[in-house]
Amino acid sequence: MPIQPILNLIEDLPSIASLSLSMPVPLLASSASAEHAPIVLAGVLLSLVVIYVASKLGGELSKLLDLPPVLGELVGGVVVGASVLHLLILPESGAVASDSMIMTALQGIGNLSPEVMPDIFASQSEVISVLAELGVIVLLFEIGLESDLRELQKVGVQAIAVAVVGVAAPFAAGTIGLMAFFHIAAIPAIFAGAALTATSIGITSKVLSELGKLKSREGQIIVGAAVIDDVLGIIVLAVVAGLAKTGEVDVLKVGYLIVSATVFLLGSILLGRFFNTAFIGIASRLKTRGKLVIPAFVFALLMSFLACSLRLEAILGAFAAGLVLDETDKRKELDQQVMPISDVLVPIFFVTVGAKAELGVLNPMMPENREGLIIAGFLVIVAILGKVVTGWAVFGQPGINRLAIGVGMIPRGEVGLVFAGIGTASGVLSDPLEAAIIIMVILTTFIAPPCLRFIFEQDPSEAGAVVFGASAVESGQGLDGAAISANLADQ
Template sequence: MVELFSIPFFTFDAARSVPILATASESADSSMVLASVLLSLVVVYLASKIGGELCARINLPPVLGELVGGVVVGVSALQLLVFPGEGIAAENSLIIKFVELTTTLTPLGASAVFETQSEVISVLSELGVIILLFEIGLESKLDELIRVGPQAVVVAIVGVVAPFAAGTLGLVYLFHLPIVPSIFAGAALTATSIGITAKVLAEIGKLSSTEGQIIIGAAVLDDVLGIIVLAVVASLAKTGEVQVINIVYLIISAGTFLVGSILLGRYVIKPIYENLVGEMKTRGELLLTALVVVFILSYIATAIQLESILGAFAAGLILAETSQRSKLEKQVIPVADLLVPVFFVEVGARTNLGVLNPMNPTNREGLVIAAFLIVVAIVGKVITGFTVFGQQGDLKKLAIGVGMIPRGEVGLVFAGVGAESGVLSSSTEAAIIMMVISTTFLAPPLLRIVFRDPEPTASETSEAGG
C-alpha cells in the first residue's frame, strides 16, 4: 500500500521499496498503465459528478454524492475501481478486464498494470487531499481565528476532547480494539464540517445570529485542532505504537510547525510571494508560485514526521493574507475540481460495506461499532452547546450543539488517511464512513428543527389579541 502523503511521483511501495515510475517502466507496459489510468479517471469523474448532482438536487452536500459514487463503483458494488489487498487482484477489476478485451494486454501482464494503475490513482488522491487542505486554509481568515470569542474556544475544545476521549476509550475497553486504530477512529469523531453548517445557517437566516457566530467560530477552530490531531494520529499510525514521549513530541512539533510557519509566512513568505508574483510576466505565475509554497511546506511537515496536509493548511493560511487571495481562490478551483474528487471517490471505492451486512454473523461487531460511533459523534457535539457561558437571554444552546454535528468532508479526510495508512480494519473503516454519512445527513434537518420558533400557546395568543 502506498504510504500516504509521500512526495508526488516519488512515492514508494513499502512492501517492494520500488518507486512507482520504476515499477511502471520495469514491470508493466507503460501504455497499458496509461490506458487503465485514463479509464479509471473516467470512472472517477462520472461517479463524482453523478453522485454530486443527485445530492445537490436534494439539498445535501455534493461531497456526500462523491463518496456514495465511489462506493457504487468500488469494491462494494460494481468493482470498476478497486485496489490491491484483502483478496483483491487484477481479475477483480472490471477496468483491467476491459483493457484486456480492447487492447493487447495479456492476463500475465495484467497484475503489474493493475498494481501500478492503483498506485498512480492513490498518488493523485494524495495530491487531491493536499489541495483540499490548502483550499480550507485559503478560505480561513487568520485574524478571525485569533479574534473568535472565548465561547467559541470552549465549544471547539469540548467538541474535540469529548468525542475523541469517549470514542477512543469506548473502542478500547468495550470493543477491545487495538489502541492505535481506536485512537484513529476517536480522532475521526473530532471533525466539524463548517461548509455544511454554514450553508444551512445561511438558508434559515441564522448565520449572523449569536448562535450562528459561535458555531462558525468553533467550527473553524475545530478544523485547526482536528488537523493537528490528524497529523499526530497519522504519525502514530506509521510507528504502530503509542508512546507518551512520541505523542508529546508530535503535539509540540505540530503546534510549533503551524505557528512557526504562519509567523514565517507573514513576515517572510508573504512579501516575497507578492513581490515575486508582481515581477513575473508569464502565464500561471500566481497559481504555480502558490503551489511551490504549498509543496515546500508539505515537504517540511513530512520531513519532521508530521503529515503533508498540515503544511498545505499552513500554506493556505499564509497566502490567505496576501492581496492576491481572491484571484488565487478562483485559480485554485479548477485544480481542486480536477484532483479532490479523486480523493473522495477513492475513499468510497475502498470502503467495503459488505463488512456491515447484518446477515453475516461475523459482521455484527462492525455494525455495533458503527452504531456506537454515531451515538458518540452526536452526543459528543450536542453537549458542547451547554458549555457556553456568559450569554444572557434566550440563547439556543441546543442549536449550537446540533450545529457542530456534521462531519462532512473533514471526517472523510480522517477515514481516507486511516484507510491509506493501513491502520484501520475493513469493519472499522466502514463504521467511520457510516458515522460520517449519518451525521452529515442528520444535521441539516435537525438544525432547522432546533432553530424553529415555538408555536405560541393559547394564553399567549389571547394576550396578544387582548
C-alpha cells in the same frame, strides 16, 4: 496488498496522509516494465473518466435532492467502487487486480498474462492515489484562502477546546465501553477508541463551503478544531501504534510531535506576514500566464513539504499556506484562479473515499458480520455523541449554533480507515472489531453532510429549543447566512 509497511512508517512517525496514502505501493517506473507503461496510462485515464462521471452525476443528483453535492460525490464513489460496480478498486482494502473491472478490460485489450497484472494494478492505483492526495492538498489550500485568519484567531481558544473534547470524549467513552460491555482486551479497545477521535476536515470543510457557512463563527470554529484535531490524531496514532508494537509509548516521539506541530502552525502564521510582501512583489514582476497562481501553488506545495518533513500531515501545510495568502491584496483574484484547479483535482479525493467503502460489512445475513454490527452500533452512538458534545465546549460565543459545531465534527472519513488499517496490520483488531470500525467510518461519513445542511437551514434558536430545550437566543447575534453566501459568491 500487505499493509505491514505502514507500521514501519509509523515507527518512524512520517506523515500520515489524509487518504491513507501513506500505504506504499510500487511507483510506475519501478513496478511495471516500460513495455506496459502505456497500459498503466490507459488504466489511469479510464479510472479518471469513471471518477469524473461518478462525481458529476452524483453531485448533480444531490443538488436536485437539495443535498450537499459532496455527498453525491461520495455516493458516486460507492457506486463505482468496491461495493457495487467494481470499476474503481484500490489495493488499500486488500483488493487484487482481478477484483477491478478496469483491470480485467485492460488485460483483454492488451492480451496480457495474469502474472503482470498485479504490478500494473499497483502502478495505476498509485497514480490515482497521488492525484487524490493532491486533490485534498488543493482543497485545504482553497479552504485556507476562503478562511479569515483574523476571525480564526478570534475563535482559536474555542477551536482548541472543541478539538480537545472531540478527541478525549469519544476516545474515553469508546475504550471504556468496549472493555466494560464487550469484554474486549485493553489494547484492541484503545485502538478502536483511537479510531473514534478522527475528524475528516476535507469532508466537513467542503460542506461548509457549499453552504456558504465557511466564514461564519460556527464554520471557523469547526475548521480550526478539525485542523487541531488532525494534529492530535497523529499524536494518538503514534501512541496506539507504539502500544500495538511494543506495549510501550515513546514519550520523546510524542513530545516531538506536539512541539513540532505547534511551532509549525504558529510559525507559519507569524512568518507569513513577511512572506506576503515578497509574494506580491514576485507576482507583480512576472509577465507570463500563471504569474499569480503558480507562485501561490509553489508556496502551498513548499509548505506541504515542510509539514511532511516535520512528520506532520501535508494538508496542514497547505491549509497554513492558504491562511497566509488570504491576507494578501490578491486573495480574491487568486481564489478565482484556484477554483478550476480545485474542480479538477478535488473530486478525485471524494470519489476515492467513497470507492473504498465496502458496504458488504453491513449485511446482517452473513453470520460473520453480526457480532461486528452489534459492536458497530455502540461505536456509531459513541462516535456521534462524542463529537456532538463538542459544541458545548464553546464558551464566550452567545447565539452560537452549538449543534452545528458538534455535527460538523462527526465525519471520520479516510482518517478513520487509516486507524483500522494499521490495527489490522498489527494483528491487534479481531475481524468483528475491524468490521465495526469500518461501519462506524462509513456511517459517520455519510450522515454528517445532510445533517449539517439541515441544522444550518434551521434558525439556531429554534434548533436549540426543539432538540435540547434550550432557551431562545438573540437572532441578531448570529451571522446572516444569505450575506455570507453572497460574500463568497462575490469572491
